Amino acid sequence: MSRSVTTVPLAGCTLHLTDIRPDRPSANGREVLMLHGAGMDGTVWEHQARALAADGHRVVVPDLRGHGASRPAVLPPTAERLLADTAAVVDVLRLDRPVLVGHSLGGNLAQALVRSDPRGFSGLAVLDSAWNAGPLTRAERLALALAGPGLRLVPSRRLAPLLARASAETPPARAACEAAFARLSRDEFLAAWTATTPFLSPDPGHRTPLPLLLVRGDRDRTGTIATSMPSWARAESVAEHVVPGAGHVVMLDAPEATAAVLRGFVETIDGG
Template identity: 55%
Template sequence: MLNLTGVLDRGHARLRYRDLPGPRGPVVFTHGAGMDHSMFDSQVLDLHGAGYRVVTWDLRGHGASTLAGDVRFEAAAALADLAALLDHLALDRPVLVGHSLGGNLSQEFVRRHPRAVRGLVVLDSTWNTGPLTLVERLLLPLAAPVLALVPASGLPARLARASAVTPAGVAACEAAFTAMPKRRFLDVWRATTTLVAPDPDYRTPVPLALVRGEHDRTGNIAAAMPRWARSDGVREYVVADAGHVVTVDAPERTARLLRDIIAGWETDERNEAGTA
């Protein structure tokens, strides 16, 4: 696991991050609900080895980042944390890579600050602004109450088996979920749903890549991501033999894929500059 050597105080929260220097453009990784920065270790080290400046961090109340015990996790505060971190590090148009909740937060950041971002990679996350079917609208608010019925002692293992399909992936997920109290996890889950706000006229204004595990069965991701790809006219990358947490089920393949995607955007940007 990469050590998070940086600290950013945010009042009720203290964020821990790692900023790995490099001559190529910055890439910022934001993890999913209940996980922490270690889910990206393989991809962070791969991109840093390729020369990119890479930032990885733990969301408030996750991993090494703290949150005051009487403060509830809210999506708006986590989004403000992301903005504060980018400002603190003076990052020039980073590529945002977000998984699950991190993907929802990254989508919303791009929507609010499109000129501040070079590109967006969404891993195993639903489409914030996409249309919802009647069934999806009915199920969305029910997920947290259903999870609340699961005993705290059995919740981490159940979530891990639903998130990963490889033994290493299940073990990594269970370790992360065990570290978070059930009450906070339910807060985090509820916060995720607040970022879903259908808007039929919205299209992602920056280069976009959509990635999911072949066996991801979380929420409506497997159905929504292909619709999103068609709507925005981009490719959907499906990683074989991987579940919801694609970065731990298929770490090397996901690392190569991210490197190829980001390098391709760099080439496109240079070509556009050359013809301008």
């Protein structure tokens, strides 16, 4: 496989992304766009991206605005900017109805992209992310409103270790998370964190118009994910893949199991 780093100039930010192409595209080869979570970067997908490319799929992995190599961002990430940025990636790289794979914030972003342009994508895989269209109780809305101010009270030097412990279960995953979180300032992380909330827009009648995959770690206790994802699976009549021993960063805690589930899902999607 070959890999290249591409930049996409945007308003207030230059987006960096990795484009991995297979040596021999499969007959049912797809284009896969993988979106990471708040505070992380595209390297979290390394194991799964390589596995998908080995199967003959082209895999595009951006560092979202304000993350990883896509820093500094003069204009910080907001829900609206993240949607526009991702649409620009699809346009500039001329991706043909890519399969969207999103984790956490990236999962909320992927859901919103499909909701706004269902014909522009061929499948949606969401990992450890809240259900955008799902109901929110008054208590859940309050918790969302208080999360940002609460994190501002954490001393800067303790924020990355705290977030890593809350996100990952295995030592390698915690180390990778802490390193990623430590690269961002507190303000950069909180800007990404708060970008999630506008994506949560309850709509009881909404159903995903594309093949849908839902994956979460069985030890993920982040926000409402442990309750909203099972409810989402029931509403959509799809299986929920719960990975044993994994936390919020299921792709880092259980890289092989996550890769296997994603590979199986992408292979089922019709290339037509």
